[in-house]
Amino acid sequence: SVTLEHGSKRLGKRTDPMMGVWRNYGLGQFIHWGLYAIPGGHWDGKYYSGAAEWIRSWNEMPKNAYDELYKVFDPKAYDPKAWAKQAKDMGAKYMIITTKHHDGFCLWPSQYTDYSVAKSPYNKDIIGPMVEAYDAEGIDVYLYFSVMDWNHPGYRSKLETKEDEEAYEGFKEFTRNQLLELLAFYPSTKGLWFDGTWDQAWIQQAAFADELEEEMRSVIPGLIIGSRFRADENGKRHFDTNGDLMGDYEQGWERKMPNRIEDVNGNDWDCVMTVPENQWGYHSDWKGHVKSSVELIEMMVKAASLDGNFVINFGPDGQGNIRPEESLIAKEVGEWMESNAEAVYDCGYLDWEKQDWGYYTRNRKTGNVNLVVFNYPASGKLRVKVPKGIKIQGIDLIGTNGGTIDLEEIHRDEYFLGLPKGTDHTKPVVLVMKIVEGDAEVQGVYEKAK
Numbered sequence: 001s002v003t004l005e006h007g008s009k010r011l012g013k014r015t016d017p018m019m020g021v022w023r024n025y026g027l028g029q030f031i032h033w034g035l036y037a038i039p040g041g042h043w044d045g046k047y048y049s050g051a052a053e054w055i056r057s058w059n060e061m062p063k064n065a066y067d068e069l070y071k072v073f074d075p076k077a078y079d080p081k082a083w084a085k086q087a088k089d090m091g092a093k094y095m096i097i098t099t100k101h102h103d104g105f106c107l108w109p110s111q112y113t114d115y116s117v118a119k120s121p122y123n124k125d126i127i128g129p130m131v132e133a134y135d136a137e138g139i140d141v142y143l144y145f146s147v148m149d150w151n152h153p154g155y156r157s158k159l160e161t162k163e164d165e166e167a168y169e170g171f172k173e174f175t176r177n178q179l180l181e182l183l184a185f186y187p188s189t190k191g192l193w194f195d196g197t198w199d200q201a202w203i204q205q206a207a208f209a210d211e212l213e214e215e216m217r218s219v220i221p222g223l224i225i226g227s228r229f230r231a232d233e234n235g236k237r238h239f240d241t242n243g244d245l246m247g248d249y250e251q252g253w254e255r256k257m258p259n260r261i262e263d264v265n266g267n268d269w270d271c272v273m274t275v276p277e278n279q280w281g282y283h284s285d286w287k288g289h290v291k292s293s294v295e296l297i298e299m300m301v302k303a304a305s306l307d308g309n310f311v312i313n314f315g316p317d318g319q320g321n322i323r324p325e326e327s328l329i330a331k332e333v334g335e336w337m338e339s340n341a342e343a344v345y346d347c348g349y350l351d352w353e354k355q356d357w358g359y360y361t362r363n364r365k366t367g368n369v370n371l372v373v374f375n376y377p378a379s380g381k382l383r384v385k386v387p388k389g390i391k392i393q394g395i396d397l398i399g400t401n402g403g404t405i406d407l408e409e410i411h412r413d414e415y416f417l418g419l420p421k422g423t424d425h426t427k428p429v430v431l432v433m434k435i436v437e438g439d440a441e442v443q444g445v446y447e448k449a450k
């Protein structure tokens, strides 16, 4: 490996308690909210087929018309307590809010720009009450921040002239000022989720960004920052020139999932996921595939089974309403989590042979092995291959299902687990297995099925 001034600062996962809390979240809520929610994917009677939060980049959207939208930002229905309650009922353990998206509009009264809520008819801080409401529900708050800022005169995607470089120095100072301001205004924030950092101009700022990351970490010790904030001095992003992870968790899984444990390179990671195919901000007319709650639950469990967190995105409308489709998702996911959350919270990867019926997760606190069944076997029996030296001490069917599991040893250390007749498998079925490691004689092993 090569010596790097501005590469990864740490080999392997963070081992401190704050990161341990992050690692055990399982489920988060992303909220994309801003001026883009006002047009909601339409302008002048035309339908924008792109991601609604990118409508300003649409050539059918006059830039000055977009930039004037702040003059009508006055969300009468904004109710952060209701949002936080809904997130609590869904089972979210953390929430990521867009403080500033690519358009540069700030949902907090920044001292460093007029392009904020302070200049809108609403004229109140949006972020503060949201942080308070989520803190009150015991949901940790993380701040999304886009470095790319289409509103700031000093923003550049690349530096080609002396003038560019001078303007960009001002932009860098502005960016630092806003980040330090956010940490000062909202000190209960547990971390930052960066976006809009792919521009050449920013990638060339390895030293500046490295120093700024250090400074932010000194302002809030233990702050959790993802891999997307900064590049190393060779322009390498997410993974430095030596292949080591930048930041504290990998942010590469946006609208996609890893499939095998090898895909996550032994790192912490999150997967952020839209309910429709590709809409983060509010679009009033979703097209294409809209994910069901069962589909999202499967992704959440798959993430936990591969040592990651799963974050479901919500895009409130221009008045601050959560749309009905998203409220239904929150309700259905919450109903499942009500009696199955122990298979997700505090859970991670289990190195047992992957089976077709679904996923294993290992609960780090109880040691229990969870079997979450999405592909119900026609035989009604789950094949489970138990590694050498592991004994099954007990198995319980949890959730809304009841009944006992028939345990049949079909080979040495390989079992069929027979599910009770009438098990409702229209929702994921969860079994919790208590295991004993080592060759200790097992007490109370289940009666072997005849």
Ligand SMILES: Cc1ccc([C@@H]2N[C@@H](C)[C@@H](O)[C@H]2O)cc1
Binding pocket: 032, 051, 053, 054, 195, 196, 254, 272, 280
């Ligand atoms: C190519 C591309 C750029 C930015 C994005 C932003 N990242 C997501 C988390 C959203 O904020 C989206 O606007 C998505 C795709």
